[in-house]
Structures are given as structure tokens and as C-alpha cells.
Amino acid sequence: MKTIPYFLILSLIVLGTSCETLVNTLPESKLPQVDTKLVVQSFISPQDSLIKVVVTESSPLFGETTPGNRVISKALVSLSNGTTTAVIPYDTASQLYALPRARFPIAAGRTYTLTVTDGTRTATAACTVPAQQVFVASYKIDSAVASSQVFGAGFIQRDTVLLVKALWQDPAGQPNFYRLKGWLQTESSVIEFQDRDNYTERRVVITRAFDWDESNGRPEFQSDLNLDGIQLSSPIGRVVMPQTTTTNYQGKLIVPKQKTKILAVTLRLLNTDQHYYEYHRSVELSRRSGNPFAEPALVYSNVTGGLGVFAGFTSTTVVARP
Numbered sequence: 424m425k426t427i428p429y430f431l432i433l434s435l436i437v438l439g440t441s442c443e444t445l446v447n448t449l450p451e452s453k454l455p456q457v458d459t460k461l462v463v464q465s466f467i468s469p470q471d472s473l474i475k476v477v478v479t480e481s482s483p484l485f486g487e488t489t490p491g492n493r494v495i496s497k498a499l500v501s502l503s504n505g506t507t508t509a510v511i512p513y514d515t516a517s518q519l520y521a522l523p524r525a526r527f528p529i530a531a532g533r534t535y536t537l538t539v540t541d542g543t544r545t546a547t548a549a550c551t552v553p554a555q556q557v558f559v560a561s562y563k564i565d566s567a568v569a570s571s572q573v574f575g576a577g578f579i580q581r582d583t584v585l586l587v588k589a590l591w592q593d594p595a596g597q598p599n600f601y602r603l604k605g606w607l608q609t610e611s612s613v614i615e616f617q618d619r620d621n622y623t624e625r626r627v628v629i630t631r632a633f634d635w636d637e638s639n640g641r642p643e644f645q646s647d648l649n650l651d652g653i654q655l656s657s658p659i660g661r662v663v664m665p666q667t668t669t670t671n672y673q674g675k676l677i678v679p680k681q682k683t684k685i686l687a688v689t690l691r692l693l694n695t696d697q698h699y700y701e702y703h704r705s706v707e708l709s710r711r712s713g714n715p716f717a718e719p720a721l722v723y724s725n726v727t728g729g730l731g732v733f734a735g736f737t738s739t740t741v742v743a744r745p
Contacts, residue, residue, distance in 0.1 A: 461729035546729030595652030600700035605633035612679035614670040633660030699734035
């Protein structure tokens with residue numbers, strides 16, 4: 424057995440004590456002072472019925488942070504199209520600033536400026552809504568059976584997965600940015616017991632968003648850079664179909680008489696500005712940065728005097744029903 428020299432042990436103790444002392448005694452005046460900033464998020468579109476603006480504030484770099492929601496509810500939020508300006512009121516229920524589109528229409532191809540001030544801080548941002556709507560040219564809906572082990576029960580449960588893929592034509596001669604969103608709407612039965620021998624079967628509508636599998640090389644957020652004027656395709660969208668479930672009430676098993684059925688598959692194709700694209704791509708990269716040694720991914724911002732994003736898009740919707 425080797426013996427560690429006494430002077431080495433003493434050196435380690437002194438070194439550890441010195442580090443702890445430096446951390447504990449560093450005066451607050453030596454720390455960099457970074458004030459909190461207004462954080463703004465808003466996406467406007469001629470096809471949306473409501474203009475929404477979320478206003479919060481960033482956490483201080485040093486010092487105590489306030490737990491919970493950092494929503495700013497007393498700000499003055501205004502939107503201008505260069506000719507007319509509208510003040511957007513705060514909605515307490517949704518904790519954001521909201522204005523019906525009918526009171527301030529959003530026009531494709533027009534530039535808008537958003538201004539937010541809380542009396543001491545002011546944040547501004549501008550965006551131009553894309554002038555053109557792009558339509559889904561074709562789509563394909565399919566299904567597959569996926570098997571999953573139900574641990575502890577000793578059997579395999581088979582789930583049905585709905586798959587979707589869409590194609591669209593990119594307009595030539597201009598930069599374009601895209602996002603395809605999709606939802607599956609189904610109707611299922613829920614068993615409601617009054618007692619062991621009395622129950623009712625109630626139908627409920629469930630809406631689930633598609634998850635996008637980017638393994639085929641097509642990302643969820645796309646640019647037509649080096650792909651101008653060609654037909655573009657989405658990644659494969661996947662969503663698990665709700666299962667018809669058996670209800671156990673005090674030992675009595677009830678199987679719904681009506682099976683789950685598909686009501687509709689909705690696809691919404693967004694033609695976005697570059698701000699929308701850059702912001703969502705940066706958020707996606709930041710979430711995927713799982714390597715502790717990798718350089719942190721900065722979240723994109725186009726807000727002057729604050730942080731966040733103000734962006735525009737146009738959209739088209741196609742609904743497929745069985």
C-alpha cells in the first residue's frame with residue numbers, strides 16, 4: 424500500500440480552501456451588471472382570426488430570480504402598418520395581448536412594426552408578411568401497426584400509427600421559408616358509470632398533432648435555398664390513433680359499443696418570413712444541444728431593445744375526411 428506524502432495532502436487542503444474562499448468572498452460589485460429585458464413573441468398572419476403578443480421579461484444574470492410566471496401585464500403594446508396604429512389590450516384569461524383581426528386586418532406583402540413599452544423599457548421589431556400563399560399540391564395518408572411492450576402486464580399492445588406526407592410547388596425567383604403543421608381529429612367513446620350496473624357511453628372528440636420524422640432528410644422548417652422553383656416535400660408525420668379502451672369499474676369490464684373513428688386530417692402549410700424560420704430553427708437546435716461540451720446555440724432574436732421574435736406568415740389549409 425502506497426502512502427500519500429503529507430505535503431501533498433496539505434497542498435490539496437489549502438487549494439480547496441482557497442477556491443471556496445474566492446467564490447464566497449467575491450464582492451457583488453465585481454460581478455457584471457446585466458438588467459432584465461422585455462421578451463416579446465408574436466406571429467401575425469392574414470389567415471389568423473386573432474393578433475397575439477406575449478410579453479415577458481428575462482431573468483437577471485446574477486442575483487435572485489422570481490419563481491413562477493414573469494408575464495408583463497401592464498405594458499403598452501401597439502402595432503402599426505405605417506399608416507394606422509392599433510393598441511393591443513391585455514387579456515387576463517390567456518395572459519397575453521390580443522386583438523381581433525377584424526379590428527386591425529393583416530395584409531399579405533405589408534410591413535408591420537410592433538412596439539412594446541412598460542414605462543422604463545421599450546422594445547421594437549418589424550416584419551413583412553409574405554405576399555404569396557402556397558398550396559399543398561398533393562398528400563398521402565397511410566397507416567402502420569406499431570408494437571409496444573406493456574411492462575408488468577406480460578402482453579404486447581399493438582397501436583395504429585397514422586402517417587402523412589405532403590408535396591407543394593415552390594414559387595421561383597424569391598426566397599421562401601416553410602413549415603407544415605398537421606392534426607388528426609378522432610371520435611372515441613368514454614364510459615361513465617353511475618354505479619356498477621348503470622353506465623352511459625359518451626362520444627368525445629380528440630385532436631392530436633403530428634410529430635415530424637426528419638430521418639428522410641426533410642426538416643420540419645424548410646428553406647428553398649438552392650431549391651428554388653422545384654417541388655418540395657414534407658418530412659413524414661406520425662401520430663398514434665387513440666385506442667378503444669375497456670373500462671374496469673369495481674370488477675366489471677365494459678367494452679364500448681362504438682369504435683374510434685377518424686373525423687379529419689388537417690394540414691396547414693405556412694409560407695413564412697425569414698424571422699419565423701430563423702427563430703424556430705434556433706430554438707430547435709438549442710433543444711437538441713445535448714452535448715455538455717458543445718458550444719451553446721443562441722436563440723435568434725429580431726427585437727431591438729429587448730429579446731424575442733416578431734414574424735409574419737401566410738397559410739393555406741387542406742382538410743381530408745374519410
